[in-house]
Amino acid sequence: MESDLSNSQSNKVPTGPEMVQLFLSYRLPESENCIRLKEPKVKIYTKLGEMERLHGETEAVKDCLEVDFKTAFMMYYHFERRQDVRFEILSHEEKGWESIASISTYLGEIIGNKDSTIVFRVSSKAGTHGKLIIRSEKVQDTNSTAFIDISARKLSSGSKLFSAGSFYFVLNRVCEGDELIEVYKSEVIKKNVNPKWIPFKIPMETLCQNQRDANLRIQIFGHKYFGYKLFAQCDFTVEELIQLKTTECVLSKPNKKKKYGFLEVNNFNLGDNPSLTDFFRDGFNLNLVIGTDFSASKAPSNEDVQSQELDLRVALYNIYETLSPYLPDKKAAFYGIGAKPSGCQEPGKNFTLSGNPADPYINRLERLKGIVNGLGNVETLSSLYEPIIEKAVKLAKQSKATGSKEYVVAVILTKGAIHDVETTLKSLLGCDVLPISILILGIGEKRFDKLELFEKEGFFLTVEKLKRTFVHFYKSGSFDGVETMLEESLKEIPSQFLEYMRNSDITVGPKKKVDVRKILATKKTFKLDDYAGVGSRPPKVGNLLDIQAVPEMRRKSVNIDMGDLKNESYLFKN
Numbered sequence: 001m002e003s004d005l006s007n008s009q010s011n012k013v014p015t016g017p018e019m020v021q022l023f024l025s026y027r028l029p030e031s032e033n034c035i036r037l038k039e040p041k042v043k044i045y046t047k048l049g050e051m052e053r054l055h056g057e058t059e060a061v062k063d064c065l066e067v068d069f070k071t072a073f074m075m076y077y078h079f080e081r082r083q084d085v086r087f088e089i090l091s092h093e094e095k096g097w098e099s100i101a102s103i104s105t106y107l108g109e110i111i112g113n114k115d116s117t118i119v120f121r122v123s124s125k126a127g128t129h130g131k132l133i134i135r136s137e138k139v140q141d142t143n144s145t146a147f148i149d150i151s152a153r154k155l156s157s158g159s160k161l162f163s164a165g166s167f168y169f170v171l172n173r174v175c176e177g178d179e180l181i182e183v184y185k186s187e188v189i190k191k192n193v194n195p196k197w198i199p200f201k202i203p204m205e206t207l208c209q210n211q212r213d214a215n216l217r218i219q220i221f222g223h224k225y226f227g228y229k230l231f232a233q234c235d236f237t238v239e240e241l242i243q244l245k246t247t248e249c250v251l252s253k254p255n256k257k258k259k260y261g262f263l264e265v266n267n268f269n270l271g272d273n274p275s276l277t278d279f280f281r282d283g284f285n286l287n288l289v290i291g292t293d294f295s296a297s298k299a300p301s302n303e304d305v306q307s308q309e310l311d312l313r314v315a316l317y318n319i320y321e322t323l324s325p326y327l328p329d330k331k332a333a334f335y336g337i338g339a340k341p342s343g344c345q346e347p348g349k350n351f352t353l354s355g356n357p358a359d360p361y362i363n364r365l366e367r368l369k370g371i372v373n374g375l376g377n378v379e380t381l382s383s384l385y386e387p388i389i390e391k392a393v394k395l396a397k398q399s400k401a402t403g404s405k406e407y408v409v410a411v412i413l414t415k416g417a418i419h420d421v422e423t424t425l426k427s428l429l430g431c432d433v434l435p436i437s438i439l440i441l442g443i444g445e446k447r448f449d450k451l452e453l454f455e456k457e458g459f460f461l462t463v464e465k466l467k468r469t470f471v472h473f474y475k476s477g478s479f480d481g482v483e484t485m486l487e488e489s490l491k492e493i494p495s496q497f498l499e500y501m502r503n504s505d506i507t508v509g510p511k512k513k514v515d516v517r518k519i520l521a522t523k524k525t526f527k528l529d530d531y532a533g534v535g536s537r538p539p540k541v542g543n544l545l546d547i548q549a550v551p552e553m554r555r556k557s558v559n560i561d562m563g564d565l566k567n568e569s570y571l572f573k574n
Contacts, residue, residue, distance in 0.1 A: 040089060149266040153194045439490075468496065
């Protein structure tokens with residue numbers, strides 16, 4: 001079960017998988033002692049569940065120190081999933097094609113880097129063979145916003161009933177059977193028969209579902225007696241507005257020939273809305289704060305206790321693994337809720353998993369697992385959510401005040417107990433105008449009685465309507481396993497992220513061409529030992545990772561598919 005803790009009236013930004021292209025380049029720097037590949041080519045593999053499959057391969061290029069492969073690979077990118085991608089570098093030697101090196105990473109790791117570009121050192125037992133550069137670009141779509149400026153003139157019915165001259169309009173999408181779907185409602189202009197309304201913007205998805213031949217209808221309502229009644233209307237298509245073939249419409253009523261005035265479209269422009277991948281490409285990051293409930297489980301049996309504890313750890317590890325590509329240096333702040341380990345001297349009833357209140361960040365999954373497994377006996381205390389949310393809110397306020405490219409994601413993993421409902425609710429006030437998303441995830445089959453309060457929205461009804469949705473509550477018992485709940489809950493973040501950016505008029509800078517030579521010249525090489533191991537990631541954009549003898553990463557958490565094989569796998573050549 002999922003609840004939306006908001007009475008926001010704004011249009012939710014539609015999101016979904018984004019189609020991206022992967023472009024590959026190979027460089028053999030003359031300044032380095034590298035072994036030249038005679039005729040390199042690259043194969044790319046993706047995973048469908050536990051099964052790896054060949055997604056495609058580049059062409060082979062002979063005797064070249066700098067190769068920009070013409071073959072590009074298209075696939076759907078899912079923010080909420082960990083999508084495994086493997087690149088196999090081959091060379092045509094005397095005995096035929098020989099596999100030189102294999103590089104494993106995640107699609108999110110490539111996209112999450114600034115400029116959506118990452119560089120790997122290609123190594124084998126024989127030595128270094130150069131560098132593989134992987135670059136991601138969004139496939140252009142219809143992710144646009146319409147900017148509309150509308151006014152009217154000579155509004156007259158010939159009746160004193162509308163003599164007050166107060167009008168507003170409603171913009172509708174006309175569906176089959178002449179059904180109207182309201183997509184925008186203007187403000188009221190009082191005592192003016194030539195009203196000019198405030199220009200507005202609306203996503204094309206909302207306006208016409210990206211169908212340019214869609215019919216629209218504007219209805220103007222005028223004040224009559226003690227309320228507003230339909231005054232007049234006119235119809236046109238989106239394409240007519242785009243081509244500015246319709247700049248003035250005669251206002252009329254159904255089955256009446258009389259003119260009631262004129263509607264004027266002063267401006268209609270389309271502008272692209274930056275997508276999630278655009279923001280990541282421009283250098284935006286996430287700041288992840290996780291509070292985990294380590295209190296004693298109250299499940300009815302030992303088997304249920306063990307299952308709940310296992311699910312809690314799976315959720316903790318998987319959330320970090322899925323979101324780590326978008327974190328600076330893969331650092332996330334981890335806190336314990338509802339308990340404290342023996343000997344912990346930290347103030348308050350929560351504790352940092354790092355053991356250092358001044359630095360709660362952990363940047364390696366193996367370290368996180370070691371800390372959790374080594375907690376030992378803990379003392380159960382009150383489960384307080386407000387301190388964790390306040391820490392996340394403080395980060396969000398700092399990000400907004402400084403204009404940094406950082407969006408905060410706070411996650412609370414709970415077994416159900418909460419002892420500060422009222423203060424937690426109060427801590428959420430004002431978050432709708434901050435760069436923050438909050439997920440409260442219930443683990444186990446227990447009834448989350450107190451957390452059901454978050455579904456009722458009653459507290460928020462005391463506040464003027466919120467600017468956007470920013471918090472959700474899920475419980476694993478309503479899904480087919482904790483992995484499914486995690487995937488569904490993480491789907492909320494892109495929509496909330498984009499809604500905040502649009503509400504705040506934050507956009508991305510001009511798209512820049514990626515200069516491979518500049519990247520190779522300015523980024524340093526990192527040692528394998530710094531990043532190898534379960535859940536490891538290549539470093540941020542342009543940093544190099546020695547792939548020699550990298551152990552195959554275990555992938556035992558969420559089963560990831562690359563989308564429907566028939567609809568989501570493409571290979572094309574420029």
